[in-house]
Amino acid sequence: MSDQKLRVGLFVTCLVDLMRPSIGFSAIRLLEAAGCEVTVPESQTCCGQPAYNSGDRMAAQSLARKVVAEFRDCAYVVVPSGSCSGMIRAHYAELLAEFPSDRAEVERLAARTYELTDFLANVAKLQRVPGKFTGTCTYHDSCSGLREMGVKAQPRALLGQVQGLALKEMATPEYCCGFGGTFAVKYGEISARIADRKCEDIASTGADAVVLGDLGCMLNIEGRLKRRGDTKTKVYHVAEMLAGMTDE
């Protein structure tokens, strides 16, 4: 890498902020290990996705415009979530279509926004992955990361560098876990049933841990595993696993 550090703005995401801060710190550790200069804009809250997917366009717009403004000065915006980065990259342009004066800025933001593992693998080109883990992991492809951000090979390549970690694929890693944001709250019974298929798939690998890139899906899978009485299988965010912060 050149001496010039990549200036990265970390979009922590509201869920990580509230539920599992270790993911944010893992992301910082990884970005710094890749030689980036990380800033965390203080006023950030949420990308607006819950409102957008619930049909409250106005609420989503106001939050999206806030994000656009907050990250204006960052060369890159990195997000430890496929769905929040997908929101910015794949949906902001449509969401903010009613604000033509914002368009250039929105497009500029979308073009510099990356999902964490994609950024580490393809932009920052992280050389030494700090994480260590003794055991077998299986990786779940979260829907937005996979289908909106093209995240598939990147986390696997990085996990391959984690000392002691063996990756064992489940039968259908691309199959939705049933989270779907507010779907899991509004249609809890259906959502849990979909999660069941995921849990069975994870169990059939015999892996010690399931690793994935979206906290929403993590809470869903972990919650369902616990309810099923599985206290053995650990659930980690890919950032935690890569950064070696699996013990919180």
Place this chain on the structure above:
Amino acid sequence: MSARESIVARIRAARAALPAMDETERAAIEGRIALHPIGTRPAMDWQLVPRFREQCVRMSSSVDDVASMAEVPRAIARFLADMKLPMRAVVWPEIAQLDWNGTGVTVEARAARGDDLVGITGTYLAVAETGTLMLLSSPSTPAATSLLPETHIAVVPQGRIVKAMEEAWALTRSERVELPRAVNFVSGPSRTADIEGQLQLGAHGPYRVHVVVVAE
């Protein structure tokens, strides 16, 4: 206002947002029909006859090869005997014209009935891409002959095998004034998977389709 007029009026109204309809659009429509361009297709860089044979088998048809039309009756008789099928068939007139003497097969050129067990037809064209027979209806090529019997045997002259459906349309346009009442593309025996998704051959149409490819 008739139903037709109101539906068309609603379509027009919905189109108000689009560029106004004018003669250019009408011309574009006639132009597309006149040119009927072939759309994006797979590469299809295989040889016609082997591909046809292979795809027939993939669609669960059986395939036999004979050198000439004269050999067709004996080949069919052999097939019927091997499969322990009745040596009696309802056929298209063109098939009845072949020399069936001494084959032991009785052929009748007439409309097919519900209790006919074997039907023998020719084919207008055959499509290599999918192993498909293309049958055109006419007084001498009735549709039911390939449909009602449990066994359908089709005689396919090798020279009538074309690459894909698009080539079949091109040839049809050059050889026929217009489409007949029924164009039937047949690819293997009738099938269903409506009970527990389990595939069964012979739902309502033939249980088996046997294709006799004639070299000359």
Place this chain on the structure above:
Amino acid sequence: MYGSLPRLCRGRVGVGASLASTDSQPMNAPAETFKSRAHDKLNDAKVQRAMRNFNLAGARARGIADLDNFEDIRTAAAAIRDRSLASLDLWLARFEQEATRRGTKVHWAETHADINRIVIEIARATRVKKIIKSKSMVSEESHLNDALEAEGFQVVETDLGEYIVQLAGEKPSHIIAPAIHKSRDDVADLFVQHHKTPRKTDIGELTMEARKFLREHFLSGEMGISGGNFLIAETGSLMLVTNEGNGRMTTTLPRVHVAITGIEKVLPTLEDASCILRLLTRSATGQSISNYVTLNTGPKQPGDLDGPEEMHVIIVDAGRTRLLGTDMQEALRCIRCGACMNHCPVYQNIGGHAYGWVYPGPIGSVLTPNYIGLENAIDLPNAATLCNQCGVVCPVKIPLPDLMRKLREKQVDRGLRPWQERLGLKLWAWVAKRPGIYALATRIAARLGRSMGGADRVIHRLPGNGWTEGRDMPAPAGKTFRELYAERKR
């Protein structure tokens, strides 16, 4: 214009609401909700077993693998459908002109009631008594069988799956696999009851028995009713894509053939149809082609030994023009392959009946609110994880999750969402726009959640929240990232 339509949905799969236009007529309270139906299906062991068994997704994956340029063909197919929709009136007029010239009688149905009326008029005029049907989803929209039976006509569904659900007095649960929710034992029971034959449980024997009984119906049917996969403008032809052969029987043997299809199903040329066909069958069942692809162009010609004496095509609007020229138009590209439902995690678990109307799965969640009214299908656009597996597999690139999201927006705009949800979102957005208040609120929530989690750091029950109905909620860490980051910087 649609306000005078009859009650459309009834019986066990109906949403129990009148077909009101989206701005007229009060809705009737749904007798059953999507959620209650989904709950029943999730707890019905037979349905669950059948759904676990169901794997057309695997067949599709194998089917598209032999196209080296699937994505290019998909783009071309979407463009073909868009071309049809962009000049829909002209293509339909062109179809009508050619079809009429070839002796087909073309009818236009504005409403579902019109479909039934037209079919009944034809049946009366041609003095038929027995009607055989091959699959027509549009006739499911209009409850045509009920209407015909009420007029004294005998109606027999002949697609094996449709026949099974007809014997059971049910409705199809999938657009191409109508009886996928039934087990072989269910079918065996139905056949014993209706055929009065010894019980068989082998699927091959059951299929043979159905063949035997349906063959009698094919030979004695006086009118054949079919759907229509496509209308070809160039030649005035009806295209049918089937596997069983019942479509061919229905359009070859009876003396009257009536085809019913939507206005959106017109394609310009035979080549366009050939292009789309490569995707339709692969997307549906993984087949490179269906066993039978049939083009019917007019009635029996002089000298023909078979074929119907009359051919009718009913072109149906019944809500379709409402999507044209709007942000919903892309849904009209649909070629009814079923791939979206075959790949939908929600459909795969609850099956088709839970959706409450003719079209289940993602495409149903888009079409149903548009056809029967947004207020009559409140749950459908919301009952999806937006995983976009449907959008990825759709052969004509319908952006199904985007369309569902737009329907959610329309629900909010029209005040159709529950007030608690609307207030909750507003409140949350208000707070999230104010970082100071947000920081305080999340600080409290993080601590509250941590304490609710107890020693095992798991929340087992959140009051009034569907989440904990089926799973636990891992408790928050106790402090927010924001707090910890500030502490660390200090």
